[in-house]
Amino acid sequence: MEQDIITMTAKEAERLTIINNLIAKKINGTDAAKQLNLSIRQTKRLKARVDGEGSKGIIHKLRGQKGNNKVKEKIINKAKKIIEKKYPDFGPTLATEKLLEIHKIDIGVTTIRKLMIKEDLFKPKKRKRNKEHRSWRPRKECYGEMQQFDGSYHKWFEDRNEEFCLLASIDDATGKITKLKLGKSESIKEVFHFWKGYIETNGKPIAVYLDKFSTYKINHKNAKDNQELLTQFQRACLDLDINLITAHSPEAKGRIERLFETLQDRLVKELRIRNISDMETANEFLEKEYIQDFNNRFSVVPAKDTNLHKLLTENDKKSLDRIFSIQSRRQVRNDFTVQFKNDWYQLDEIQPTTVYRKDEILIEERLDGSVCLSKKDKYLNFKKLPQRPEKMKTKLVAITPVKSDWKPPVNHPWRSRIRADIRCAIISKVPQV
Numbered sequence: 001m002e003q004d005i006i007t008m009t010a011k012e013a014e015r016l017t018i019i020n021n022l023i024a025k026k027i028n029g030t031d032a033a034k035q036l037n038l039s040i041r042q043t044k045r046l047k048a049r050v051d052g053e054g055s056k057g058i059i060h061k062l063r064g065q066k067g068n069n070k071v072k073e074k075i076i077n078k079a080k081k082i083i084e085k086k087y088p089d090f091g092p093t094l095a096t097e098k099l100l101e102i103h104k105i106d107i108g109v110t111t112i113r114k115l116m117i118k119e120d121l122f123k124p125k126k127r128k129r130n131k132e133h134r135s136w137r138p139r140k141e142c143y144g145e146m147q148q149f150d151g152s153y154h155k156w157f158e159d160r161n162e163e164f165c166l167l168a169s170i171d172d173a174t175g176k177i178t179k180l181k182l183g184k185s186e187s188i189k190e191v192f193h194f195w196k197g198y199i200e201t202n203g204k205p206i207a208v209y210l211d212k213f214s215t216y217k218i219n220h221k222n223a224k225d226n227q228e229l230l231t232q233f234q235r236a237c238l239d240l241d242i243n244l245i246t247a248h249s250p251e252a253k254g255r256i257e258r259l260f261e262t263l264q265d266r267l268v269k270e271l272r273i274r275n276i277s278d279m280e281t282a283n284e285f286l287e288k289e290y291i292q293d294f295n296n297r298f299s300v301v302p303a304k305d306t307n308l309h310k311l312l313t314e315n316d317k318k319s320l321d322r323i324f325s326i327q328s329r330r331q332v333r334n335d336f337t338v339q340f341k342n343d344w345y346q347l348d349e350i351q352p353t354t355v356y357r358k359d360e361i362l363i364e365e366r367l368d369g370s371v372c373l374s375k376k377d378k379y380l381n382f383k384k385l386p387q388r389p390e391k392m393k394t395k396l397v398a399i400t401p402v403k404s405d406w407k408p409p410v411n412h413p414w415r416s417r418i419r420a421d422i423r424c425a426i427i428s429k430v431p432q433v
Helices: 010-023 029-036 040-058 073-086 092-101 109-118 188-202 232-240 250-273 279-298 314-323 417-429
Strands: 147-154 164-171 177-183 207-210 243-246 326-331 337-340 343-347 360-365 371-375 382-385
Touching: 010 029, 010 040, 029 040, 073 092, 073 109, 092 109, 092 250, 147 250, 164 188, 164 250, 177 188, 177 279, 188 232, 188 314, 188 326, 207 250, 232 243, 232 314, 232 326, 250 279, 326 337, 337 360, 343 371
Parallel strands: 147 207, 207 243
Antiparallel strands: 147 164, 164 177, 326 360, 337 343, 343 382, 360 371
Protein backbone atom coordinates (compact mmCIF):
# COMPACT_ATOMS: atom_id res chain seq x y z
CA MET A 1 0.00 0.00 0.00
CA GLU A 2 1.38 3.38 -1.06
CA GLN A 3 1.86 6.01 1.60
CA ASP A 4 1.07 9.70 1.05
CA ILE A 5 4.00 12.08 1.29
CA ILE A 6 3.14 15.00 3.54
CA THR A 7 5.13 18.22 3.17
CA MET A 8 5.09 20.57 6.10
CA THR A 9 7.10 23.50 7.39
CA ALA A 10 9.42 23.36 10.38
CA LYS A 11 6.80 25.21 12.43
CA GLU A 12 4.11 22.69 11.50
CA ALA A 13 6.44 19.79 12.32
CA GLU A 14 7.09 21.30 15.74
CA ARG A 15 3.35 21.74 16.33
CA LEU A 16 2.72 18.11 15.34
CA THR A 17 5.25 16.94 17.95
CA ILE A 18 3.51 18.96 20.68
CA ILE A 19 0.04 17.68 19.68
CA ASN A 20 1.31 14.08 19.63
CA ASN A 21 2.71 14.61 23.16
CA LEU A 22 -0.72 15.92 24.17
CA ILE A 23 -2.47 12.90 22.64
CA ALA A 24 -0.02 10.59 24.42
CA LYS A 25 -0.84 12.44 27.65
CA LYS A 26 2.77 13.43 28.23
CA ILE A 27 1.57 17.01 28.76
CA ASN A 28 -1.82 18.49 29.52
CA GLY A 29 -3.86 20.90 27.39
CA THR A 30 -2.78 24.01 29.27
CA ASP A 31 0.91 23.27 28.85
CA ALA A 32 0.39 22.42 25.17
CA ALA A 33 -1.44 25.70 24.59
CA LYS A 34 1.49 27.60 26.13
CA GLN A 35 4.03 25.78 23.95
CA LEU A 36 1.95 26.41 20.81
CA ASN A 37 1.25 30.03 21.81
CA LEU A 38 -2.42 29.38 21.05
CA SER A 39 -5.61 29.44 23.06
CA ILE A 40 -6.76 26.28 24.82
CA ARG A 41 -9.79 26.12 22.50
CA GLN A 42 -7.64 26.24 19.34
CA THR A 43 -5.33 23.62 20.85
CA LYS A 44 -8.29 21.31 21.34
CA ARG A 45 -9.31 21.82 17.69
CA LEU A 46 -5.83 20.89 16.48
CA LYS A 47 -5.83 17.77 18.69
CA ALA A 48 -9.21 16.69 17.28
CA ARG A 49 -8.05 17.17 13.68
CA VAL A 50 -4.86 15.17 14.24
CA ASP A 51 -6.91 12.43 15.93
CA GLY A 52 -9.24 12.26 12.94
CA GLU A 53 -6.94 12.94 9.97
CA GLY A 54 -3.54 11.99 11.26
CA SER A 55 -0.54 14.18 10.48
CA LYS A 56 -2.47 15.98 7.68
CA GLY A 57 -4.60 17.62 10.31
CA ILE A 58 -1.81 19.94 11.39
CA ILE A 59 -1.59 21.53 7.91
CA HIS A 60 -3.61 24.70 7.27
CA LYS A 61 -6.72 24.03 5.19
CA LEU A 62 -6.10 27.04 2.88
CA ARG A 63 -2.75 25.75 1.67
CA GLY A 64 -2.78 25.48 -2.11
CA GLN A 65 -6.08 27.34 -2.40
CA LYS A 66 -6.53 30.58 -4.37
CA GLY A 67 -6.57 33.68 -2.20
CA ASN A 68 -9.69 35.78 -1.95
CA ASN A 69 -7.73 38.86 -3.14
CA LYS A 70 -6.06 37.15 -6.09
CA VAL A 71 -6.13 39.39 -9.19
CA LYS A 72 -8.18 37.96 -12.02
CA GLU A 73 -6.30 36.63 -15.02
CA LYS A 74 -8.34 38.92 -17.30
CA ILE A 75 -7.01 42.02 -15.50
CA ILE A 76 -3.45 40.64 -15.45
CA ASN A 77 -3.56 40.08 -19.23
CA LYS A 78 -4.94 43.57 -19.81
CA ALA A 79 -2.15 45.11 -17.71
CA LYS A 80 0.40 43.00 -19.57
CA LYS A 81 -0.76 44.28 -22.99
CA ILE A 82 -0.70 47.92 -21.81
CA ILE A 83 2.82 47.58 -20.35
CA GLU A 84 4.16 45.91 -23.50
CA LYS A 85 2.65 48.63 -25.69
CA LYS A 86 3.20 51.84 -23.71
CA TYR A 87 5.62 51.17 -20.83
CA PRO A 88 8.12 48.51 -22.00
CA ASP A 89 11.11 50.41 -20.56
CA PHE A 90 9.44 51.43 -17.29
CA GLY A 91 10.38 50.03 -13.91
CA PRO A 92 7.74 48.05 -11.95
CA THR A 93 7.01 50.88 -9.51
CA LEU A 94 6.53 53.55 -12.17
CA ALA A 95 4.52 51.16 -14.38
CA THR A 96 2.23 50.39 -11.42
CA GLU A 97 1.69 54.09 -10.78
CA LYS A 98 0.82 54.80 -14.43
CA LEU A 99 -1.55 51.81 -14.66
CA LEU A 100 -3.52 53.21 -11.72
CA GLU A 101 -3.21 56.90 -12.64
CA ILE A 102 -4.02 56.69 -16.35
CA HIS A 103 -5.71 53.30 -16.92
CA LYS A 104 -7.43 52.85 -13.51
CA ILE A 105 -5.96 49.35 -13.07
CA ASP A 106 -5.16 48.75 -9.41
CA ILE A 107 -2.56 45.97 -9.14
CA GLY A 108 0.15 45.65 -6.51
CA VAL A 109 3.72 46.51 -7.44
CA THR A 110 4.92 43.02 -6.46
CA THR A 111 2.51 41.43 -8.94
CA ILE A 112 3.61 43.82 -11.70
CA ARG A 113 7.24 43.14 -10.86
CA LYS A 114 6.77 39.37 -11.19
CA LEU A 115 4.83 39.85 -14.43
CA MET A 116 7.52 42.08 -15.99
CA ILE A 117 10.31 39.71 -14.95
CA LYS A 118 8.40 36.76 -16.43
CA GLU A 119 7.83 38.62 -19.72
CA ASP A 120 11.48 39.75 -19.81
CA LEU A 121 10.47 43.43 -19.56
CA PHE A 122 12.47 44.03 -16.39
CA LYS A 123 15.74 42.64 -15.12
CA PRO A 124 16.33 43.01 -11.38
CA LYS A 125 19.72 44.36 -10.40
CA LYS A 126 22.10 42.17 -8.50
CA ARG A 127 22.90 43.31 -5.00
CA LYS A 128 26.34 44.82 -4.61
CA ARG A 129 28.60 42.99 -2.24
CA ASN A 130 30.77 45.68 -0.72
CA LYS A 131 33.65 44.40 1.31
CA GLU A 132 33.95 47.81 2.92
CA HIS A 133 31.36 48.84 5.50
CA ARG A 134 29.68 52.18 4.76
CA SER A 135 27.10 54.10 6.73
CA TRP A 136 24.74 56.94 5.79
CA ARG A 137 25.48 60.39 7.10
CA PRO A 138 22.58 61.37 9.40
CA ARG A 139 20.16 63.85 7.85
CA LYS A 140 20.08 67.42 9.06
CA GLU A 141 17.35 68.04 11.60
CA CYS A 142 15.49 71.00 10.08
CA TYR A 143 14.13 72.04 6.71
CA GLY A 144 16.38 74.70 5.16
CA GLU A 145 19.42 73.73 7.22
CA MET A 146 21.28 72.41 4.18
CA GLN A 147 20.53 72.13 0.47
CA GLN A 148 22.38 69.65 -1.73
CA PHE A 149 22.84 71.19 -5.18
CA ASP A 150 24.19 69.98 -8.51
CA GLY A 151 23.60 69.90 -12.26
CA SER A 152 23.08 66.91 -14.56
CA TYR A 153 23.67 66.88 -18.33
CA HIS A 154 21.30 64.42 -19.98
CA LYS A 155 19.03 63.84 -22.98
CA TRP A 156 15.96 64.77 -20.95
CA PHE A 157 13.77 64.87 -24.08
CA GLU A 158 15.42 61.74 -25.52
CA ASP A 159 15.67 62.13 -29.33
CA ARG A 160 13.07 64.90 -29.45
CA ASN A 161 15.59 67.63 -28.60
CA GLU A 162 19.24 68.23 -27.73
CA GLU A 163 21.01 67.64 -24.42
CA PHE A 164 20.20 70.02 -21.54
CA CYS A 165 21.49 70.53 -18.01
CA LEU A 166 19.02 70.05 -15.15
CA LEU A 167 19.90 72.10 -12.07
CA ALA A 168 18.40 70.73 -8.88
CA SER A 169 18.43 71.34 -5.14
CA ILE A 170 17.14 68.87 -2.56
CA ASP A 171 16.61 69.53 1.13
CA ASP A 172 18.83 67.31 3.27
CA ALA A 173 16.41 66.99 6.19
CA THR A 174 13.22 66.17 4.28
CA GLY A 175 14.38 64.85 0.90
CA LYS A 176 12.11 67.40 -0.77
CA ILE A 177 13.02 68.84 -4.14
CA THR A 178 13.15 72.56 -3.46
CA LYS A 179 13.79 73.63 -7.06
CA LEU A 180 14.31 72.15 -10.52
CA LYS A 181 15.28 74.11 -13.62
CA LEU A 182 16.39 73.03 -17.08
CA GLY A 183 19.06 75.16 -18.71
CA LYS A 184 21.58 75.08 -21.53
CA SER A 185 24.54 74.48 -19.23
CA GLU A 186 25.89 74.70 -15.68
CA SER A 187 27.28 78.18 -16.33
CA ILE A 188 27.40 80.94 -13.75
CA LYS A 189 24.48 82.79 -15.38
CA GLU A 190 22.27 79.69 -15.30
CA VAL A 191 23.27 79.02 -11.68
CA PHE A 192 22.60 82.66 -10.72
CA HIS A 193 19.14 82.52 -12.35
CA PHE A 194 18.46 79.32 -10.37
CA TRP A 195 19.49 80.64 -6.97
CA LYS A 196 17.96 84.08 -7.41
CA GLY A 197 14.60 82.42 -8.05
CA TYR A 198 15.17 80.01 -5.16
CA ILE A 199 15.96 82.74 -2.63
CA GLU A 200 13.08 84.96 -3.74
CA THR A 201 10.69 82.03 -3.18
CA ASN A 202 12.10 80.19 -0.14
CA GLY A 203 14.56 82.55 1.55
CA LYS A 204 18.24 81.90 2.28
CA PRO A 205 19.28 78.37 3.37
CA ILE A 206 21.89 77.99 6.09
CA ALA A 207 24.27 75.99 3.87
CA VAL A 208 24.63 74.61 0.35
CA TYR A 209 26.42 71.30 -0.28
CA LEU A 210 27.96 71.03 -3.77
CA ASP A 211 30.86 69.64 -5.75
CA LYS A 212 34.14 71.14 -7.01
CA PHE A 213 32.90 72.14 -10.45
CA SER A 214 34.71 75.25 -11.72
CA THR A 215 31.56 77.38 -11.47
CA TYR A 216 31.55 76.88 -7.70
CA LYS A 217 35.17 76.54 -6.63
CA ILE A 218 38.66 77.43 -7.80
CA ASN A 219 40.66 74.26 -7.24
CA HIS A 220 43.94 75.93 -6.43
CA LYS A 221 46.12 75.35 -3.38
CA ASN A 222 46.13 79.08 -2.52
CA ALA A 223 42.39 79.63 -2.98
CA LYS A 224 41.61 78.83 0.66
CA ASP A 225 43.39 81.87 2.07
CA ASN A 226 43.32 84.23 -0.90
CA GLN A 227 39.97 86.04 -1.07
CA GLU A 228 40.74 87.23 -4.59
CA LEU A 229 40.55 83.64 -5.81
CA LEU A 230 36.84 83.32 -4.99
CA THR A 231 34.49 82.37 -7.79
CA GLN A 232 31.49 84.54 -8.66
CA PHE A 233 29.22 82.02 -6.91
CA GLN A 234 31.35 81.97 -3.75
CA ARG A 235 31.36 85.77 -3.69
CA ALA A 236 27.54 85.89 -4.04
CA CYS A 237 27.03 83.35 -1.24
CA LEU A 238 29.45 85.28 0.95
CA ASP A 239 27.37 88.44 0.41
CA LEU A 240 24.21 86.52 1.34
CA ASP A 241 25.81 84.80 4.37
CA ILE A 242 25.22 81.30 2.97
CA ASN A 243 27.78 78.66 3.94
CA LEU A 244 29.25 76.59 1.12
CA ILE A 245 30.32 73.00 1.81
CA THR A 246 32.42 71.28 -0.87
CA ALA A 247 32.11 67.53 -1.34
CA HIS A 248 35.27 65.56 -2.09
CA SER A 249 33.39 62.70 -3.81
CA PRO A 250 29.97 62.08 -5.40
CA GLU A 251 29.11 59.67 -2.56
CA ALA A 252 29.46 62.50 -0.05
CA LYS A 253 26.42 64.27 -1.53
CA GLY A 254 24.61 61.05 -2.22
CA ARG A 255 21.06 62.41 -1.97
CA ILE A 256 21.39 64.75 -4.94
CA GLU A 257 23.22 62.03 -6.92
CA ARG A 258 20.44 59.54 -6.12
CA LEU A 259 17.87 62.16 -7.11
CA PHE A 260 19.40 62.52 -10.58
CA GLU A 261 19.46 58.74 -10.96
CA THR A 262 15.73 58.70 -10.21
CA LEU A 263 14.93 61.69 -12.43
CA GLN A 264 16.86 60.30 -15.40
CA ASP A 265 14.42 57.40 -15.28
CA ARG A 266 11.11 58.84 -14.07
CA LEU A 267 11.26 62.42 -15.38
CA VAL A 268 12.36 61.39 -18.88
CA LYS A 269 9.37 59.03 -19.15
CA GLU A 270 7.00 61.62 -17.67
CA LEU A 271 8.05 64.18 -20.29
CA ARG A 272 7.55 61.54 -22.99
CA ILE A 273 4.04 60.67 -21.79
CA ARG A 274 3.04 64.34 -21.73
CA ASN A 275 4.70 64.95 -25.11
CA ILE A 276 6.85 67.80 -23.73
CA SER A 277 9.86 68.49 -25.96
CA ASP A 278 11.04 72.04 -25.20
CA MET A 279 12.79 73.64 -22.26
CA GLU A 280 10.23 76.38 -21.53
CA THR A 281 7.25 74.00 -21.33
CA ALA A 282 9.27 71.54 -19.29
CA ASN A 283 10.26 74.18 -16.72
CA GLU A 284 6.64 75.25 -16.36
CA PHE A 285 5.59 71.61 -15.83
CA LEU A 286 8.37 71.07 -13.27
CA GLU A 287 7.40 74.10 -11.23
CA LYS A 288 3.61 73.71 -11.31
CA GLU A 289 3.14 69.93 -11.14
CA TYR A 290 6.13 67.62 -10.99
CA ILE A 291 7.97 68.88 -7.90
CA GLN A 292 4.86 68.71 -5.70
CA ASP A 293 3.93 65.25 -6.95
CA PHE A 294 7.49 63.96 -6.42
CA ASN A 295 7.66 65.37 -2.90
CA ASN A 296 4.30 63.82 -1.98
CA ARG A 297 5.67 60.41 -2.95
CA PHE A 298 9.22 60.46 -1.65
CA SER A 299 9.78 63.15 1.00
CA VAL A 300 10.22 62.26 4.69
CA VAL A 301 9.30 63.95 7.96
CA PRO A 302 12.25 65.94 9.45
CA ALA A 303 13.47 65.40 12.99
CA LYS A 304 12.34 68.92 13.92
CA ASP A 305 9.41 70.81 12.45
CA THR A 306 11.30 74.06 11.95
CA ASN A 307 12.03 76.04 8.79
CA LEU A 308 15.55 77.48 9.04
CA HIS A 309 15.44 79.49 5.81
CA LYS A 310 16.38 83.11 6.60
CA LEU A 311 13.90 85.66 5.29
CA LEU A 312 15.23 88.36 2.99
CA THR A 313 15.71 91.77 4.55
CA GLU A 314 14.76 94.93 2.68
CA ASN A 315 18.45 95.50 1.99
CA ASP A 316 18.74 91.94 0.61
CA LYS A 317 15.80 92.50 -1.73
CA LYS A 318 17.32 95.72 -3.05
CA SER A 319 20.74 94.08 -3.49
CA LEU A 320 19.74 90.83 -5.20
CA ASP A 321 20.34 92.18 -8.71
CA ARG A 322 23.79 93.37 -7.64
CA ILE A 323 24.67 90.16 -5.76
CA PHE A 324 23.62 87.90 -8.63
CA SER A 325 25.62 89.80 -11.22
CA ILE A 326 28.92 88.83 -12.80
CA GLN A 327 31.38 91.32 -11.33
CA SER A 328 34.68 92.45 -12.85
CA ARG A 329 37.13 95.26 -12.14
CA ARG A 330 38.57 97.69 -14.69
CA GLN A 331 40.75 100.79 -14.60
CA VAL A 332 39.61 104.25 -15.65
CA ARG A 333 41.65 105.52 -18.59
CA ASN A 334 43.11 109.00 -18.91
CA ASP A 335 40.14 110.20 -20.98
CA PHE A 336 37.71 108.80 -18.37
CA THR A 337 36.60 105.92 -20.50
CA VAL A 338 36.39 102.28 -19.47
CA GLN A 339 36.90 99.30 -21.74
CA PHE A 340 35.01 96.07 -21.05
CA LYS A 341 34.54 93.13 -23.44
CA ASN A 342 35.23 95.17 -26.60
CA ASP A 343 32.76 97.84 -25.45
CA TRP A 344 33.69 101.37 -24.41
CA TYR A 345 31.93 103.42 -21.75
CA GLN A 346 32.36 107.17 -21.30
CA LEU A 347 31.95 108.46 -17.74
CA ASP A 348 29.83 111.61 -17.47
CA GLU A 349 31.33 114.83 -16.16
CA ILE A 350 29.09 114.80 -13.07
CA GLN A 351 29.37 111.76 -10.80
CA PRO A 352 28.01 110.81 -7.35
CA THR A 353 31.57 110.36 -6.11
CA THR A 354 34.94 111.67 -7.21
CA VAL A 355 36.59 109.54 -9.89
CA TYR A 356 40.28 109.95 -10.68
CA ARG A 357 42.21 108.66 -13.64
CA LYS A 358 43.59 105.16 -13.05
CA ASP A 359 40.88 104.50 -10.45
CA GLU A 360 39.61 100.94 -10.27
CA ILE A 361 35.86 100.60 -10.71
CA LEU A 362 33.48 97.67 -10.42
CA ILE A 363 31.52 96.49 -13.46
CA GLU A 364 28.35 94.46 -12.92
CA GLU A 365 26.81 92.35 -15.67
CA ARG A 366 23.21 91.91 -14.55
CA LEU A 367 21.10 88.87 -15.41
CA ASP A 368 18.78 91.07 -17.50
CA GLY A 369 21.71 91.98 -19.77
CA SER A 370 22.30 95.50 -18.42
CA VAL A 371 25.71 96.78 -17.28
CA CYS A 372 26.35 98.96 -14.22
CA LEU A 373 29.55 100.75 -13.16
CA SER A 374 30.22 101.62 -9.54
CA LYS A 375 32.84 102.95 -7.16
CA LYS A 376 32.61 102.82 -3.38
CA ASP A 377 29.08 101.36 -3.61
CA LYS A 378 27.89 104.33 -5.68
CA TYR A 379 26.72 103.82 -9.23
CA LEU A 380 28.42 105.99 -11.83
CA ASN A 381 26.82 107.89 -14.69
CA PHE A 382 28.05 106.78 -18.09
CA LYS A 383 27.22 106.35 -21.76
CA LYS A 384 28.10 103.50 -24.05
CA LEU A 385 30.21 104.67 -26.99
CA PRO A 386 29.48 103.39 -30.49
CA GLN A 387 33.17 102.79 -31.16
CA ARG A 388 36.60 103.05 -29.60
CA PRO A 389 37.44 106.69 -28.77
CA GLU A 390 40.50 108.31 -30.32
CA LYS A 391 43.51 108.91 -28.10
CA MET A 392 43.71 112.37 -26.63
CA LYS A 393 45.43 114.30 -23.89
CA THR A 394 43.53 116.08 -21.12
CA LYS A 395 44.52 118.10 -18.07
CA LEU A 396 41.34 117.04 -16.26
CA VAL A 397 42.52 115.28 -13.10
CA ALA A 398 39.16 114.03 -11.82
CA ILE A 399 35.41 114.14 -12.40
CA THR A 400 33.43 115.17 -9.34
CA PRO A 401 29.89 115.23 -7.97
CA VAL A 402 29.44 118.90 -8.97
CA LYS A 403 30.76 120.99 -11.84
CA SER A 404 33.42 123.45 -10.68
CA ASP A 405 32.72 127.21 -11.09
CA TRP A 406 36.42 128.08 -10.85
CA LYS A 407 37.87 129.99 -13.79
CA PRO A 408 41.61 130.26 -14.44
CA PRO A 409 43.21 133.78 -14.25
CA VAL A 410 44.26 135.68 -17.36
CA ASN A 411 47.91 134.73 -17.01
CA HIS A 412 47.09 131.05 -16.48
CA PRO A 413 48.62 128.71 -19.11
CA TRP A 414 45.12 127.63 -20.10
CA ARG A 415 44.53 131.19 -21.32
CA SER A 416 47.36 130.99 -23.83
CA ARG A 417 46.45 130.51 -27.46
CA ILE A 418 48.23 127.16 -27.67
CA ARG A 419 46.34 125.78 -24.70
CA ALA A 420 43.10 127.11 -26.07
CA ASP A 421 43.72 125.43 -29.43
CA ILE A 422 44.48 122.13 -27.71
CA ARG A 423 41.33 122.33 -25.67
CA CYS A 424 39.22 123.09 -28.74
CA ALA A 425 40.75 120.15 -30.54
CA ILE A 426 40.01 117.84 -27.62
CA ILE A 427 36.40 118.98 -27.38
CA SER A 428 35.88 118.51 -31.11
CA LYS A 429 37.16 114.95 -30.91
CA VAL A 430 34.93 113.83 -28.03
CA PRO A 431 32.20 111.62 -29.56
CA GLN A 432 28.70 112.97 -29.24
CA VAL A 433 26.45 110.27 -27.71
